[in-house]
Amino acid sequence: MIEARELSKTYGRVRAVDGVSFTASAGRVTGFLGLNGSGKTTTLRMLLGLVTPTSGQALVDGRRYRDLRHPARQVGAVLEQGIGHPGQTGRAHLVTQAVFSGAGRSRVDALLDHVGLGHAADQRVGGYSLGMRQRLAVATALLGDPSILVLDEPANGLDPEGIAWLRGLLRDHARAGGTVLISSHLLAEVAQLVDDVVIIAEGRVVRATSLVDLTRGSEARVRVRGGNPGRLWHVLTDAGARITTDGPALEVAGLSPEQVGELAFRAQVPIYELTVRTPDLEQVFLTLATAR
Template identity: 90%
Template sequence: MIEARELSKTYGSVRAVDRVSFTAAAGRVTGFLGLNGSGKTTTLRILLGLVTPTSGQALVDGRRYRDLRHPVRRVGAVLEQGIGHPGQTGRAHLVTQAVFSGAGRSRVDALLEQVGLGHAADQRIGGYSLGMRQRLAVATALLGDPPVLVLDEPANGLDPEGIAWLRGLLRDHARSGGTVLISSHLLAELAQLVDDVVIIARGRLVRATSLAELTRDAEARVRVRSRDPRRLWHALTQAGGRITTDGTALEVAGLSPEEVGELAFRAQVPVHELTVRTPDLEQIFLTLAATR
C-alpha cells in the first residue's frame, strides 16, 4: 500500500505540493492525474526517495522508501525520462541493474520475453524506439518482482498493441494483490484500467475516490435534436433544465431523458434525436482541474 500523509514540498516561495494526502491500496490500480505543473511528478519523486519533502510523509507499506530494507524488491518504478545507457544492449542493461540492486540475474531473459523485447535483447538501447525503451523500463521495474509499482507516463511511445499489453500486465499485477500507482495523460486509456483516481491541481488534492464514484457523481446531459429547437428550449427551461447548444442540438442538464421526452411530447415538438451523454474521465478531470 502507498500512503501520502499531509505531503508538502516548497521550492523557495513556490509550494509545489501542498498538504496532499491519499492512499493507493493493494489489489487496485490507482490513477494519479494532474495537469503540467500540478505537483504530480514531484509527489511521485518524493514517494521514490528522489526528493525530500518539506513536511509530511510518503510511505510504502508504512515505511519511507529510503527505510525499506530491499527497495527494489518492494517498489518497481518507471519514470517519464526513460532509462538505460544507449551503448548497452537491453540484456546488459537488465543484468547490470540486477547486479546493482541485488535482484539476481535469473529473471532477466524471462522479463525480456515478458515485455516483448526477446528479439531485441542484444540490440543497443540507442537503437531502440521510444516504445521499446518504455518496455525496457517496465522490465527494469519488475526485476525484483515487487508488489508495488509506481509508473510515471509508462505508455509514452507505445503503439495500441503495446498499450493493450501494458494494461493487461498492470491489471494482472493488481489482481494478484499488487499495488499500482500510475500517472498518464492518456485519460481515455486510463479509464479502462484504473479502479481509483487521485486528482491534484496547483499542488493541492482535488479528489481522491473510486472511478465508479467519480463518474456516478458527474452530471449526465441529455442531447436532444428537434424540428423546433426554440419551442423545445422554452419548454425545457421552464421545467428547470439548463440548456446549451452546439448549433445542431440542445444539451440539457438537470432533467432526465424521460423528462425531456415527456416535455417535448407535451410541447408537441417532434424529436429527431435523444441520447444521454455521460461525461468521460477526461471531461471530469478537466472540469475539476480547471475549477482549482
C-alpha cells in the same frame, strides 16, 4: 500499500505540493491524475525518496522508501523515458540494473520476453524506439519482482497493441495482490485500467475516490435534437434546464430524458435524437482540475 500523509514541497516561494494525502491500496490500480505543473511528478518523486518533503510523510508499506531493506524487491518504478545507456544492449542494461539493485540476473531473459523485447535483447538501446524504451523501463521496474509499482506516464510512445499489453500487465499485477500507482494523460486508457482515482490540481488533492463513485456522482446530461431547436430551448429552459449547444443538438442538464421527451411532445416539437450522456473520466477530470 502506498500512503501520502500531508505531503508538501516548497521551492523558494513556490509551493509545488501542498498537503497531499491519499492511499494506493494493495490489489487495486490507482490513477494519479493532474494537469502539467499540478505537482504529480514531484509527489511521485517524494514517494520514491528522490525528493525530500518540506513536510509530511511518504510511506511504502508503512516505511519511508529510504528505510526499506530491499527497495528494488518491494517497489518498481518508471519515472523517465530515457532509461538505459544508448551504447548498451537491452540485455546488458537489465543485467547492470540487476547487479546494482541486488535483484539477481536470473529474471533478465524472461523479463525481456515478457515485455516483448526478446527479439531486440542484443540491440543497442540507442536504436530503440520510444515504445521499446518504455517496455525496457517496465522490465527494469519488474526486475526485483516487487509488489508495488509506481509508474509515471508509462504508456508514452506505446502503440495500441503496446497500450493493451501494459493494461493487461498492470491488471494482472493488481489481481495478484500488488499495488499499482500510475500517472497518465491518456484518460480513456486510464478509465479502462484503474479502480481508484486521485486528482491533483495546483499541488492539492481535489478528489480521491473510486472510479465508479467519481463518475456516478457527476451529473448526466441529455442530448436532444429536434425539428425546432429554438422552441425546444425555450420550453426546456422554462422548465429549469441548463442548456449548452452541440451543433444542432442541445445538451440538457437538470432534466431526465423522460421529462425532456414529455416537454417536447407537449410543445409539438418532433424529436430526432434523445440520448443520455453519462460523464466519463475525462469530463470529470477536466471539471475538477480546472475549477480552482
